[in-house]
Amino acid sequence: MISIKNISKSFEDIQAVKDVSIQIEEGELFGLLGPDGAGKSTLLRMVNSLMIPDEGTIRLWDLDPVKDYKKVRYIIGYMPGKFSLYTDLTIEENLEFFATVFGTTVEENYYLIKDIYQQIEPFKNRRAGKLSGGMKQKLALSCALIHKPKLLVLDEPTTGVDAVSRAEFWEMLQSLKEKGITIIVSTPYMDEAQLCDRVALMQGGEIHACDKPAHIVQQFQYPIRGVKTSNIYKALLDLRTYKSTHNVYPFGEFLHWVSKEQLFNDEEVIIFLKDRGHLNVQVRDIDPDIEDCFIELTQFNEKINA
Amino acid sequence: MHNQSHEINSTEPIIKVDKLVKRFGNFEANKSLCFHVDKGEIFGFLGANGAGKTTAMRILSGLSKPTSGEVWVAGFNVNTHPESIKKNIGYMSQKFSLFEDLTIWENMRFFSAVYSMSKKQFKERGQELLQELGIWEERNRMVHDLSLGWKQKLAFTVAIMHKPAIVFLDEPTSGVDPITRRQFWEMIYEASAEGITVFVTTHYMDEAEYCNRVSIMVDGRIDALDTPENLKKQFNALNMNEVFIKLARPAVNSSQ
Known part of the structure; x- marks a missing residue:
């Protein structure tokens, strides 16, 4: 089991990680979701002993990754965000x-990587620097697994893919x-x-x-509707001025319109737009x-500076 | 500038591509592409990594020449008038080319000069754009102090400052948070409402649905091109992600 308690980390005047506490159970596939600059990589580097909180x-x-860093490195497989194998x-x-x-x-742990490694094995004599993005990713994952880690730490493995x-x-x-491997993976893609x-x-x-993703979604406290008209940009601007609007933003083919009132009639929204x-x-x-x-949880966080 | 593209008929496509082929040695990166983009359209240019998108974009923006085929952009032929094309387009890449050690305003002034805007044009347009963004008061900040999201918004602003006929956006929203990503798309909608044609690549499939039409490249060919709504119907898919996977999956696997 992994326990992270009240972890903070600053770089000069920037506080990258602020009082973070998380428990991760053995065997869990745990996702760390957030945009660039959220503090995901810093948190992962403290977990895997590369940085001290x-x-x-x-x-x-x-x-303890600080005191027992040598032992920790034996039980961890780490795939950094940047490709870090030997290209030559x-x-x-x-x-x-x-x-x-x-x-x-x-040979000893081949069973663990077999499914992944077989896909790149036909090219095993090719230098890592000459591989496509997808193949590099598979090789990096194979290398992170070859010592049969208990915990796999993956920093944005799917970004730009x-x-x-x-x-x-x-x-x-x-x-x-x-x-049976416990996995922590960070990603900027919300759909993952x-x-x-x-x-x-x-x-x-x-x-x-x-x-759990389903529980987070259940806690969304406002009614929400998909809205579409023949001029979606104008609909967005118009709905911003509507009395019951809590928030409205583009979301694929439809706008997502979030109502601040629990009870309302769809027909009123339609009339508002038709008018x-x-x-x-x-x-x-x-x-x-x-x-x-x-979006709901982070909407008041916008700052211009990094 | 706008006045240089006066010969464009409003019903004539702003981009016309006819049998575009690009070869590097034995490798055919673009295999006889044919498509057009209408004026004011938001056109999504999708494809797996290595499908040939960047090759085609470089040709459309006058940076590289086709091996064969005809390509017209903003009324100019890429074979004969690549420099005229460059003056009529804006370009924003995922590694945006802002100067980190210049201020917001200095960056804008630099690019206004590159696009031969007069001082007066620059001051008026620059102020208008920064006020719309709500960062006019921040104009003397250094770019390296800005968050990634603001750098992206600024890079887009710089790319449309000279009111180009077309703006090319190469994965403009990689890595930013969901709110900033949407603010960025609002800027795209706004530019499109002003008549600027938007040509955009992205790996976010929900963003493909913000486009008027979408093309999907597979192995150097365009295998699908239509409105997101029609593509979803055609491929019997719930969303563009499913459409994309149905089309691109066989090719991605065979190339490894």
Whole structure:
């Protein structure tokens, strides 16, 4: 089990992580969701012993990443956001290198990486620097797993990756979870929340919610509708001036309109828009998703400075 | 500038691509692309990593020449008038090219000069744009002090300052939070309402639905092109993410 208690970390005058507390259960697939600059990487680096917290304590089972960093590094597999393997070594050489460093062999734990490694094995003599993004990702994951870690820490493995490769990467994580590995993964893509057992929503160094995705969504307290007209931009501007509007923003094909009143009539919204010249007005029932919750929880946080 | 594109007929497409081929040695990055983009349209240009999007975008913006085929942008042929194209477009890449150690206002002044705007034009347009953004009072801040979201908004503002006929956006919203991402799309809507054509790539499939029309590139070809609504119907999909995966999945797998 992983326990993070009251962790804070500052760099000069910027507080990157502010009093964060999270518990992660053994065998969980845990998602850390937030945009660039939220503090996700800093938090992960404190978990994996690469950075020392200013305040607070972390325990990985019975180990303290500050005091027991050598032991911690044996039980952790870490895939940083930036590709960090040896670009002038081949696929096979990289994998053997990491196995040797951890005092094991590729054969010993091959069963763990087999499904992933087989996809890049035909190119095992190719240098890592010459691989496509998707192949680099698979190699990095193989290298992070070769010493059979108890905990896998993945920092934005799917950023900048196309939708197909993202879907496949999450399938790989699911099968690793089934093999009993605890996984912490950070991502800026809100739609990946549903693939995690539990998620923490992070922005500005703080955790704004931490729960099962379905529970976070259930706590969304306002009625919400999907709205579409033939001029969606004008509808957005018009709805901002509507008396019952709590919030309104683009969301795929429809606008998401959030009502500050619990009881209201869809017909009134339709009339409001028709009175302003909108054609083909549609108002439909929708369920809020994680992104709606993120917007609700973080909307008063905007600052111009970094 | 606007006055240089006066020859464009309003019913004529702003981008016309006919049998565009681009080869690098034996590798065909663009395989006979044919499509057009209408004036004022928000056009989504999607595709898996390595499908050939960047190659095509570089040609459309006059930075590279086709191996064969005809391409017209803002009324100019890329083979014969790439410099005229560059003057009539704006471009924002994911690694936006703002000067970190200049202020907001200095960056804008620099790019206004690149696009040969007069001092008067620059002052008026610059003030108007920063007031709309609500950061006029902040204009003397250094760019490196800005958050990622504000840098993106500023980079977009700089790209449309000279009122180009078309603005090209290459993954403009990577990494920013959901609220900033939406504020950014509002700026896109606004530019489009002013008549600027928007040509945009993204990995966020919900953003594909904000576009008037979307093309999906697979292995150097355009395999689908229509409104998001029609594409969802055609592929019997709930959202654009499903459409994209149905089209691109076989190709991504075969290339590895």
